[in-house]
Amino acid sequence: MHRRSALQWFGSITAGTVLQPSATLKALGNSYDNSKFQIDQLNGASGSEEDFWLQIRQAYSVSASIINLNNGGVSPQPRVVQEAVEFYNRLSNEAPSYYMWRIIDQGREPLRDKMARIAGCQADELAFNRNSSEALETIIFGLRLKAGDEVVLTKQDYPNMINAWKQREHRDGIVLKWVNFNFPIQDDDEIVSAFAKEFNSKTKIVHITHMINWNGQLLPSKKIADKAHAMGIEVLVDGAHSFAHIPYSIPDLGADYFGTSLHKWLSAPFGSGLLYVNKSKISKLYPLFAGGDPESSDIRKYENLGTRSFAIEQAINHAIDFYEMIGPERKYNRLYELQHYWTEKVKDHPNVQINHPINKRYSGAIGNVVIKNKKPEDLASFLFEPYKIHSVAINWENIHGVRITPNVYTTKHELDKLVKGILEFADSK
């Protein structure tokens, strides 16, 4: 975009957003205002990669009060997605049973085809639901396991999933075999052999968290899956944090079953998720919400969720458009670049400990940092006051640090504030 048109466009959208103090900004005492920086950047606009990302930032309703570096929790939606939700919701409210069930409902099959394009699988292997927890619990509770059957999982998996497996252990007498990692690990063989050590003739399924939410560690899913499949063990992949973050096709992970949240890296509406079941496995996996024939091989049997927001589901279309507009490789490269940018500036300080893998093969946007002999929550508090950086302190199974997660709308200027905050805290007594 040429400088002049970029400025006109920028001016028209910021008038209602960044430059106008919001109620929250007033409440927080106007402690963070990045509008000046953005204008300075655009004055130098030259069609560079940084300008592209600055324009992507304008597509989001970024907070003028805080710097959100906890995109590892949930992602915001670009305005086009927010507007689509509002539009479909208003339409639904004109006559819900007509517009939701007869009109908007017609959009699910085209959406399934479109999703299959970015997921790299067949459309009839994908079901829409509300989040990763729902997708993965459909699998965990739908598998035909009996007392004594073994499941291999890790201490670093997501708590909802661990709790679901523990409930099956309690209810059905299955046996959980735990792998306990000391991340970061930048060695495929070390990770694969830790899983493989737990495999035996009683093992029925391995649970792989593709990207560990606590520190962004990527696991070599395909290599673990190959080992499992060679012994007749099925593979469940938790793709909550990797989908639309790292470019891949779901089948390339070696997954028989896969679940993700679309409100994380796809930036789809809050409460949107996806279940993948390999075509040959659908008839044997029970749905969580019964609907007709439980042995049907139609993926739609997992969508019998009762009344829910069809507005949210349809607006996923707009999130896919936005994602494809950026491009999967370009997005991943940027996310890694942002993580690398701040990591490089703090990692050599003697009091700083980096808890995420530095190598791009094993990481993306998510990082985790701690100051030696200090509590993660104290660093997180220090970053919020005075820098207004929102992050999250993590204390979970061998991982202790502050998780830092930028997103496509994050600027390097914001990361410079993060770096300043981390180094100041590292130097403090």
Ligand SMILES: Cc1ncc(COP(=O)(O)O)c(C=O)c1O
């Ligand atoms: C690895 C992992 N799995 C599952 C989930 C559950 O996601 P949701 O809360 O969207 O169901 C999360 C959420 O952060 C996660 O990080």
